[in-house]
Amino acid sequence: MSRKAHPIKLKKYGVDIVELALGTVQLGMKYGIQGNEQPDVEHALNILNEAYASGIRTLDTSSVYGTAEDVLNQFLHQPHINKDRVHVITKFNGNVENIEQAIYSSLSRLGIRSLDGYLLHDADQVFNLHAINSLAELKKNN
Secondary structure, eight states: OOOOOOOEEEEETTTTEOOOOOOOHHHHHTTTTOOOOOOOOHHHHHHHHHHHHOOOEEEOOOOOOOOOHHHHHHTSSSTOOOGGGGGEEEEEEGGGGHHHHHHHHHHHTTSSSSEEEEEESSHHTTOOHHHHHHHHHHHOOO
16 A cells, blocks of 8 residues: 555544545455355455554454454554554344344454444344344443
């Protein structure tokens, strides 16, 4: 990458974000390719490090992106990465009755204590009252 990403200040929330985010589906699985071959972890880490060096601080992942959350864990725990400056967004895809456990499982795989965003991957989940109430309760309890 030859250009630096520039931060935007969200005054209401007191946080800087960058106008670009890096999606990680290809870092955890060979999306669109048949078979179970996993992407090379070193190559994935090189991509993440290049994005970080270019100023990208928002990472979009999901528990259904193969090993992407595990790769992000390795990336985030490198000594030169300031985890407090990286925004991690992951997604839920599954039975909404298990949403709380899914969040804690993602946090464990990512090796972090909180998320900057949690998205519902399936449109049907958005209209599920249990899912919405669970997310609201988790946010309230931090």
